[in-house]
Amino acid sequence: MDLIADHISHRFGTLDVxxxxxxxxxxxxVVAIVGPSGCGKSTLLSILGxxxxxxxxxxxxxxxxxxxxxxxxxxxxxxxxxxxxxxVEANVEFPLVxxxxxxxxxxxxxxxxxxxxxxxxxxxxxxxxxxxxxRQRVGIARALAVRPAILLMDEPLxxxxxxxxxxxxxxFIRLLADGSMGAVYVTHNLEEAVRLADRIVVLxxxxxxxxxxxxxxxxRDERGDINARGKLLAIQNDLWSLIREEAIDAExxxxxx
Amino acid sequence: xxxxxxxxxxxxxxxxSRPVAFRGAGFTPSAGRYSGWIALALVIAFWQLAGSAGxxxxxxxxxxxxxxxxIYKLALSGALWQHLSWSVMxxxxxxxxxxxxxxxxxxxxxxxxxxxxxxxxxxxxxxPIPKIALLPLLILWLGIGEEPKIATIxxxxxxxxxxxxxxxxxxxxxxxxxxxxxxxxxxxxxVRRVIWPGALPSILAGFRITASVALLLVVSAEMxxxxxGIGAFVLQAGNLxxxxxxLAGVVILSVFGLVVxxxxxxxxxxxxxxx
Numbered sequence: 001m002d003l004i005a006d007h008i009s010h011r012f013g014t015l016d017v018x019x020x021x022x023x024x025x026x027x028x029x030v031v032a033i034v035g036p037s038g039c040g041k042s043t044l045l046s047i048l049g050x051x052x053x054x055x056x057x058x059x060x061x062x063x064x065x066x067x068x069x070x071x072x073x074x075x076x077x078x079x080x081x082x083x084x085x086x087x088v089e090a091n092v093e094f095p096l097v098x099x100x101x102x103x104x105x106x107x108x109x110x111x112x113x114x115x116x117x118x119x120x121x122x123x124x125x126x127x128x129x130x131x132x133x134x135r136q137r138v139g140i141a142r143a144l145a146v147r148p149a150i151l152l153m154d155e156p157l158x159x160x161x162x163x164x165x166x167x168x169x170x171x172f173i174r175l176l177a178d179g180s181m182g183a184v185y186v187t188h189n190l191e192e193a194v195r196l197a198d199r200i201v202v203l204x205x206x207x208x209x210x211x212x213x214x215x216x217x218x219x220r221d222e223r224g225d226i227n228a229r230g231k232l233l234a235i236q237n238d239l240w241s242l243i244r245e246e247a248i249d250a251e252x253x254x255x256x257x
Numbered sequence: 258x259x260x261x262x263x264x265x266x267x268x269x270x271x272x273x274s275r276p277v278a279f280r281g282a283g284f285t286p287s288a289g290r291y292s293g294w295i296a297l298a299l300v301i302a303f304w305q306l307a308g309s310a311g312x313x314x315x316x317x318x319x320x321x322x323x324x325x326x327x328i329y330k331l332a333l334s335g336a337l338w339q340h341l342s343w344s345v346m347x348x349x350x351x352x353x354x355x356x357x358x359x360x361x362x363x364x365x366x367x368x369x370x371x372x373x374x375x376x377x378x379x380x381x382x383x384x385p386i387p388k389i390a391l392l393p394l395l396i397l398w399l400g401i402g403e404e405p406k407i408a409t410i411x412x413x414x415x416x417x418x419x420x421x422x423x424x425x426x427x428x429x430x431x432x433x434x435x436x437x438x439x440x441x442x443x444x445x446x447x448v449r450r451v452i453w454p455g456a457l458p459s460i461l462a463g464f465r466i467t468a469s470v471a472l473l474l475v476v477s478a479e480m481x482x483x484x485x486g487i488g489a490f491v492l493q494a495g496n497l498x499x500x501x502x503x504l505a506g507v508v509i510l511s512v513f514g515l516v517v518x519x520x521x522x523x524x525x526x527x528x529x530x531x532x
Binding site for chain 1: 430432433438439443
């Protein structure tokens with residue numbers, strides 16, 4: 001299943017946030033969206049996921065979702081968005097409660113999601129008892145439980161410390177390895193973008209326009225190789241040079257706002 | 258290969274050093290486990306001493322022993338239970354009615370634009386009215402039975418409950434609602450599984466306030482027009498200068514308030530254990 005951003009523009013009141021953004025996320029592909037602060041990355045993701053109505057243009061799906069997918073477009077949130085009154089298990093079960101899955105089937109799905117995210121031993125814990133990294137794993141397990149076609153990830157690692165980020169990045173790479181699931185990965189962290197994405201959409205300063213679409217010329221497996229580091233760093237530097245001036249302007253704008 | 262720096266011994270660098278002064282004390286008050294009870298016991302002991310030694314006239318301030326004796330006699334005679342049961346019935350009925358209506362209206366205001374527009378205007382206009390002032394009107398409307406007293410309590414409870422409920426609904430993190438929407442969770446399940454538990458801390462805090470409001474109103478209403486009830490009992494005792502009985506009634510009200518408060522504590526511990 002493909003996800004298409006079709007000439008999406010958006011404004012909040014008189015503030016133009018996005019301007020004519022178009023690109024396609026093909027089945028199994030990971031597309032990162034980067035750009036200066038306030039360029040509309042998260043707004044774009046909300047529009048793509050159907051949580052926000054765009055002012056112009058629209059998000060479209062092409063093709064059938066994978067068999068058994070209960071929620072083809074599934075978010076992973078920056079702040080985890082876990083129900084604090086529910087255990088890990090109940091949080092993972094939450095998106096399944098209204099589905100047609102039987103109890104035993106639901107249990108199997110939850111067990112599988114917890115196993116894939118290493119949370120089996122924490123199923124009875126409450127979010128407040130978990131570290132930030134473990135909380136985000138719960139968010140990922142919850143997303144996996146509905147067998148998404150495309151994960152919509154809104155800076156999923158930005159609330160975490162660097163060591164936890166590194167560990168979760170490895171988890172993402174593993175989960176996306178078989179290509180059965182695509183992702184739109186919004187981030188301000190260029191290193192995360194070049195490690196994870198197949199393509200990177202660079203947005204301009206507000207109103208966000210597609211400034212460049214950069215393809216990473218190697219597989220994610222190859223990127224783990226020590227010899228690939230230099231090439232990835234060069235891409236990262238190129239991306240930074242694309243964004244840097246606008247990032248400085250955007251930061252000044254935010255400070256003066 | 259890591260190039261490790263040599264580890265020098267700390268003691269070599271200690272010459273001429275002094276400890277950094279600690280500046281982080283204070284600003285972390287914590288209630289001692291027994292200090293409150295000890296202070297209460299001391300006040301009661303001093304009060305008893307003042308009464309026994311004749312420092313204060315027992316007609317105006319009877320000693321705690323006289324109040325305890327009055328409570329004991331009231332309990333033995335059955336009058337305590339008679340008055341208490343009337344008060345509890347009025348509080349219970351009024352509180353339940355006001356709470357149910359307040360929760361429904363509060364959720365309406367919290368979830369519906371139309372209800373919010375209308376409801377907040379009415380609540381803002383009517384909430385500041387002292388509800389006991391409406392008792393004469395309610396007597397005219399509902400007669401001189403139990404209904405006007407229960408209605409007064411229900412009205413007092415209703416407004417505070419409605420406000421705490423819609424404030425609680427407003428305080429539910431929007432990201433949780435968006436998360437539920439992103440999984441296509443239907444509206445009624447979002448209300449039941451996200452908004453209700455999210456608003457519960459505020460609703461229970463509201464219960465604490467409405468319990469006090471109900472106690473205040475039941476006493477006031479019973480003083481205005483009732484034969485039985487703790488409020489009526491306190492007023493009669495005052496009229497007859499039976500200050501030991503009067504204070505016995507006050508102590509019973511205090512204990513009643515404490516028991517309700519403890520009940521709400523237990524409810525919070527059970528329902529909000531996740532906090």
